[in-house]
Amino acid sequence: MQSKCIVLTIIGLITLSLCTMAHAHPEVDLEELYLELSKEAIACIECHKKESPGITADWGAGVHAKVGITCITCHKCEVGGAGLSRGHYKQYQRSDHKYGTSAYRVPVAALVSPMLCARCHFNEVKEYSRSKHANTLELIWKIDPWLRYGMNSDTERITGCFVCHGSILKVKDGKITSEGWPNVGVGRINVDGSRGSCISCHTRHKFSRAEARKPEACGRCHLGPGHPQAEIYNESIHGAIYRSEGDQWNWNASTREWIPGQAYRSPTCAVCHMCKVGTTAMTHDVTERLSWELQAPYTVRPSDFEPFPAKTDWKAERNKMKAVCLKCHGKLWVDNHYIQLDRVIKEYNEVYFKPAQDMLNRLYKNGLLDKSVPLDEQLELEFYELWHYEGRRARMGAAMMAPAYTWWRGFYECKKRYNTFMQEAQKLLSTKQPAYRYQDLPNATGDTEVPRRLSENSDPTAKE
Template sequence: LTLAAVLGLSILLTACVAGTVPTDGTASDTSGSAAAVTPAQSDGTPTTSLGNMSTVSTMVIDRGLDEVGRACIDCHKEIQPGIIHDWRESRHGHVGVSCLDCHQVDKNSPMATQHENLIGTDIYMSALVPAATCGRCHVNEVDQFNASGHFRAYRQQIPKDSLHALVFKHEGQENSEFGSAPNETGCIQCHGTEIQLDAENRPVSTTWPNSGVGNVYPDGSTGSCAVCHTRHKFSIAEARQPAACASCHLGPDHPDIEIYENSKHGQIYAIEGDEWNWDAAPDAWEPGDYRAPTCATCHMSGIGELQTTHNVSERLYWNLWAERSEVRNSSDPLSPLLGDGEAGRDMMKQVCQACHSELHTNNFFEQGDRAVNLYNVAYYDEAKKMLDELGEKGLLEENPWTDDFQLIYYHLWHHEGRRARQGALMAGPDWAHWHGFFELQQDLYELEDIYNRRMETGQID
């Protein structure tokens, strides 16, 4: 054989092994799916990844979809190929869940619009897909979500006049044209909002798009599953990893991802996480698939006798984000104390004891509970007592955001206090101490100085 022939044979064998040139002359599907998904050229003939690197716009997809379902795919693969690529790789795509299954709505739905290519048909669509739509198939998951803090993420903000004043009056500077920007680009992107529609039933830009888990939709339903299982892949593996939670649970007021990264759990994940099994079935994802827990492991996953839950609050004992932490003991669906804290602690201990001894687990929670109680009685209660006394004597400014006492008080519970409490119960020592209790004692001393000065002089300085 000549050198050129040897090189040519080598290239051909390499291509066959890589799956780009099938040895039987047919188009190959290296995705692992049994569905008929074939790269094709514009004339419909098969191509290879060597001849055409596109894996979306040249894709012919036929998974038992009806004519309209296929039309959606054929059009959107040209206009938004990223959507079709995600869908093709998703579980939905592999079992034949089409665009219509999630986006089609009843003609009388307040969200109903009609695509220009569907005018004259009885098919109405909406860009909005609330959790209730997912609940047609995922009944238990949505029922559990509806009892969680995620469900209440926006609804609990509605009565908070002080928060609305901060966002619209102070941050937005009461600007009639642009004043809603802080809310649109900040708050609603995690908490959600009440989505508003224009005259053609399309969501308006002041409320959508957003990634808020507590969105309230025009049909009255609440919640978005795509916050954790991002569209259009809707991956269980994605939702199990800390990054899925990190886009909202971060920052000075609730640094959960930073606390996790500071913990031994986060240390192990950072070193080994790319080697773990993220795709196990629900209730089958157990230690061994991973060596340290993630957010989803502790708060959601089925371990031992525990079943998987989408109620992320169910295993919590305390409410750690409130001004003062109390044990969860309410039956009110909209209460931040909804649930049974004692039962929640028992469940969380079961999670811990999948890897730790009973002694280790019990001692850990005793440490954390002491930190929460210290915050409650030594910091919050003392600060609140001073706040109330100053208020009774008219020694607080009307605007809390320009009053040193009220601003420091807010930081004491909303920033430093949360960091101390959450750091203690998520095993993040730097956040419990230096970002938590160290700064709390500084806050308290400053509050005491301002309080004493105002009480002595009878004036706001």
């Protein structure tokens, strides 16, 4: 929010706050900009300044306005092109607005895909489109029980899962349907077949680099019981330093000046996972720098993760991440951190996951649990939560320096879960009574067919 606030505190008695919203007018000098623009391009800004001042001010406060990239650059589309807003033509038949006449008429699309950004930011789009972020829909349709078995409703998916993971956009009768939009999930499938959404982190219409460097940009998706990276970061020393003094860091620094020790003192999510730091190059592929699949039931190397094998070598990626740490820490400190992490992985895999899985398989074999539907028996749920909740928290807490997540919300809860799981399993084995099956999963009405567009060509940038 662009607001200029003057806060005067008079000996703790009166706090007077004068806030002037800079939202009503763009920060860019429009008169100067208009000298370079076509009359159609000026019309967009002039009309939208009135009709949608929020959007226009955001655009005006961002870098694009300063370099002459305006509404028309991103939204003009082919006549009859995918995503064309037929309704917008009406704006050029208005008698109440100077620019509302056919002299300014241009075909406009509401949708703007990464392929448009690729015209000027080719590398970012190329890297992004090979990442797990961009391909997550294909992946979750391969492995997720809620989707594959239709165990929740399409409404729950559209307003839950797909807000983070991304939707499949559809246009019907010149209108984008409500099954897919609004949506800015990381793996959105666009009407041109491209994957992903740049505005997941660079929100429109500022498209700011500074915003994406802050942990809040990631934390709106990376939180909660199964992937609490935001909470983990908050708890770590790195996050504590960010909270205590981050407002003084130079967030707008260029890539060259975004240097540890100069622009910032402790890393954010983006610093460790994406930014250029020392010899580690900037990347829009968050799968880089990872040496484990910490979210998987059984932890494996990224290249061995069958549903979506990364085309990376874990040792090389680990060295990239280590090179980031080494800008602020010594080698022994960093090496020992990874030794500790690897011990945690081994402990989780061997002590908790494998024995629980062996027991589950034994129950299936003995007919005490039914394998045809996942999560319809208490023990299946217990097993799911063992790896999906506390098992993930233990591993991720250790990877990102949050002892409360490694132990109290992690291994401690693994122990509790493990014991109740084993106790119940022993009971079934001794009584030879098959487990109770939940008869009714409310609203298990979701489509189980894998959307066809997920198997089509995924990387339009590959053609160049």
